């Protein structure tokens with residue numbers, strides 16, 4: 194007998210559980226299209242050249258220590274990561290209205306923001322998540338005591354953003370709701386709003402006085418350009434909302450939060466490098482906000498890890514290293530785009546029924562093929578092809594030598 198005899202087993206994480214199944218599969222044919230980590234054309238994990246060099250430099254430097262970082266993280270990393278996402282000419286940064294903390298990659302940063310909002314944002318506010326979304330969002334917000342609901346995001350028919358459903362749902366949501374948005378390369382669908390659609394989303398959020406929270410996990414990975422992939426965040430950051438009478442002004446800057454991950458764009462997955470940014474309407478409140486965020490972080494993990502953030506800060510600070518990084522991000526995003534093209538062409542050539550254009554129009558690491566759960570399981574059992582049962586494949590896990598095999602298997606699954 195144990196005190197824990199009554200503990201029921203939790204379901205496997207749908208993404209990480211898939212990896213376990215893949216590892217256990219002895220077939221030489223097996224292909225892992227489940228997990229979202231970049232692989233080279235040889236299907237190997239990739240350490241960026243620029244990261245390797247900075248690591249060597251750090252290893253050889255006698256001043257490299259393993260002391261604790263401050264609760265809020267490495268100062269240079271905090272400011273440089275904010276500059277990467279908000280841009281050189283960000284009004285919020287210039288006006289010192291942004292509170293930035295280094296946190297534990299994207300997930301830890303989301304949790305930190307969720308805990309802060311749960312404590313200090315409007316009591317009982319609901320967080321609206323896109324349907325579908327990255328599954329972990331459904332763990333993070335409820336764990337912080339924030340209830341979640343869905344807004345329509347994606348149309349299975351058009352394979353595009355369901356902009357009408359999205360705008361309707363955000364209009365119907367109670368004023369002041371938290372709205373989670375994927376900054377770019379929406380996971381799992383790979384469908385992003387156009388800039389015109391982002392403007393429409395912004396208009397509804399302004400009108401309803403919602404609180405936007407951008408999850409930015411793929412900056413640079415979607416288009417190969419850091420600027421383009423941050424365009425939605427910057428559009429919102431520069432927006433204003435009608436002020437209340439008490440403010441004595443007609444408009445005030447919009448308040449929002451951004452969480453940032455360097456897992457994908459620097460390939461620092463296991464180092465847990467990320468940041469949480471709260472954009473405030475006035476600089477006067479930032480000190481109190483920072484102090485509360487620090488108190489939450491202290492209770493959760495005390496201080497963030499130093500190694501990865503030190504690497505990231507070096508790359509973000511040095512012009513030459515930054516340029517090298519940009520080139521490598523471009524190489525990674527180009528390989529993903531090439532895989533999209535090759536898969537599309539193979540499906541076209543083997544005459545797989547259906548329209549597969551969305552594989553080309555989707556963006557980022559993932560493609561949402563539009564397969565049913567049964568078809569996904571069929572591919573797993575018969576062909577040892579592993580993907581989440583929503584039909585999402587990681588393009589970064591695909592290599593040229595597997596494209597034909599995958600395309601023929603898909604044809605078999607859909608006919």
Ligand code: PMP
Pocket residue numbers: 229297298299300301327375380408410454455456462467
């Ligand atoms: N948000 C989204 C949408 C993601 O896809 C991911 C990575 N899978 C994350 C956040 C966070 O990942 P990490 O904690 O590894 O940075």
